[in-house]
Amino acid sequence: MTFSAGLSQDSFVSTSRRNNFFTQEIEEIPNTTKAVHKINLPLSHHHQNHRQMQPTQPSFQQNRRKTLEYNNNNATKTFDNDLTSTITVKNNERHVLVTGGAGYIGSHTVVELLKDGYNVIVVDNLTNACEESLVRIQKLSNRPLKFYHANILDEKILTEIFEKYNIWGVLHFAALKAVGESTKIPLEYYWNNVTGSLNLFRIMEKFDVYNIVFSSSATVYGDPDMIPVNEKSSLGPVINPYGKTKLFIEETLRDMCNADNKWNAVILRYFNPTGAHPSGIIGENPRGVPNNLMPYVSQVVQGRLPFVNIYGDDYDTFDGTGVRDYIHVCDLATGHVAALRKLKTKPGCVAYNLGTGVGYSVFQIIKAMSRACGKDIPYKIQQRRPGDVGIVTADASLANIELDWYPKYNLDQMCQDLWRWTSINPMGYPESIIEKKNKLQEKTS
Numbered sequence: 001m002t003f004s005a006g007l008s009q010d011s012f013v014s015t016s017r018r019n020n021f022f023t024q025e026i027e028e029i030p031n032t033t034k035a036v037h038k039i040n041l042p043l044s045h046h047h048q049n050h051r052q053m054q055p056t057q058p059s060f061q062q063n064r065r066k067t068l069e070y071n072n073n074n075a076t077k078t079f080d081n082d083l084t085s086t087i088t089v090k091n092n093e094r095h096v097l098v099t100g101g102a103g104y105i106g107s108h109t110v111v112e113l114l115k116d117g118y119n120v121i122v123v124d125n126l127t128n129a130c131e132e133s134l135v136r137i138q139k140l141s142n143r144p145l146k147f148y149h150a151n152i153l154d155e156k157i158l159t160e161i162f163e164k165y166n167i168w169g170v171l172h173f174a175a176l177k178a179v180g181e182s183t184k185i186p187l188e189y190y191w192n193n194v195t196g197s198l199n200l201f202r203i204m205e206k207f208d209v210y211n212i213v214f215s216s217s218a219t220v221y222g223d224p225d226m227i228p229v230n231e232k233s234s235l236g237p238v239i240n241p242y243g244k245t246k247l248f249i250e251e252t253l254r255d256m257c258n259a260d261n262k263w264n265a266v267i268l269r270y271f272n273p274t275g276a277h278p279s280g281i282i283g284e285n286p287r288g289v290p291n292n293l294m295p296y297v298s299q300v301v302q303g304r305l306p307f308v309n310i311y312g313d314d315y316d317t318f319d320g321t322g323v324r325d326y327i328h329v330c331d332l333a334t335g336h337v338a339a340l341r342k343l344k345t346k347p348g349c350v351a352y353n354l355g356t357g358v359g360y361s362v363f364q365i366i367k368a369m370s371r372a373c374g375k376d377i378p379y380k381i382q383q384r385r386p387g388d389v390g391i392v393t394a395d396a397s398l399a400n401i402e403l404d405w406y407p408k409y410n411l412d413q414m415c416q417d418l419w420r421w422t423s424i425n426p427m428g429y430p431e432s433i434i435e436k437k438n439k440l441q442e443k444t445s
């Protein structure tokens, strides 16, 4: 039987809103020695009369791979627009490298990094991310970034990047991330996530770059012995290969920091990221049928899926459905900026939970999404999903105290922002030339 959760309409974002604000032009520049793309960024109406954003040719010699370098010669030192307050760009020639910066959490973090004045280089192989997010990030933050379409397993390209730029630290997001998929193709997960990370760490060490922020997950706690879970809780056992890769990389970083005090690592354990940038311009772009609850619910609202499967209503929770600690992706993003600040104090290896400390059940999530979109949401109660636990919430007081980081967004805001992003971008990001080519190559190989 299918039920439906409908609540009074608190706020409604019209699905008729469409994002025609961004019109990306990508043009192949015929050049015998370089395969480059030119990106023309659209202008904010605030700036159209004052300045022109002109793409420039990449200044580096790279002729064997697809590399994009976004540039904006006329970037101003201060700016304001309707999305950000006035921001002073610091004069800091040092860069941070963001692996996986085109993905969901990475892209929102890059916006915050650019706002905070960092010079950002993104490395992303675009397997689970879209190049379009990078175009939009620059629009949002009104600052350029540099992008390498590359895999972290590629020692040669990483070496070139470290040779070329004065890199101060690395934010390491790049990873395969689907729990279910990891049980089917474990070798891919160990190869990409573990070997890729080891490759990155070795190259960092070679170039005397010892500052890293690592994207970990609450999954490292396994089935936690106490709720809310704090950083002193025991780690593992973790049953799926995805979670094992996170735990192994954490352990590697701890060993590296213990062995050599030049290394500093801030490990961030995310709870359940959701929402999207409040502008509705960047957000999560799941490929295929989403595994996670929030994007799944959102596709049900869109009519792309018929109903929400509620995996179990017999847990020992107040309404029987699973309870999780959902956190707005923009709060996670500011957590990374706080982590970089922490790295400047040379803390050794430290781990922090990033969550709100508040748990919501599956029923509460469906109701909150219903309020955000003003529609009834059909659902069906199903068997428990294998591997799920009843309740996981964070004790994030360590991050509050030591990082001076506090989440700002509540559940209704998370749902409203998610729904705004979904309404404006019903099918996610448009595919770039690179992604189309990748797909074609996958089909023909």
Ligand SMILES: O=c1ccn([C@@H]2O[C@H](COP(=O)(O)OP(=O)(O)O[C@H]3O[C@H](CO)[C@@H](O)[C@H](O)[C@H]3O)[C@@H](O)[C@H]2O)c(=O)[nH]1
Binding pocket: 177, 179, 217, 218, 219, 270, 271, 272, 291, 292, 293, 294, 296, 308, 309, 310, 311, 312, 321, 322, 323, 324, 362, 385, 388, 389, 392
């Ligand atoms: O279609 C769905 C999907 C999920 N759920 C339930 O919703 C809750 C949240 O599930 P989901 O969104 O899949 O998140 P988690 O299973 O909590 O896993 C997330 O959070 C973990 C950290 O806690 C990360 O390690 C994972 O990568 C990330 O997917 C759970 O109670 C699920 O049983 C449903 O009822 N129906």
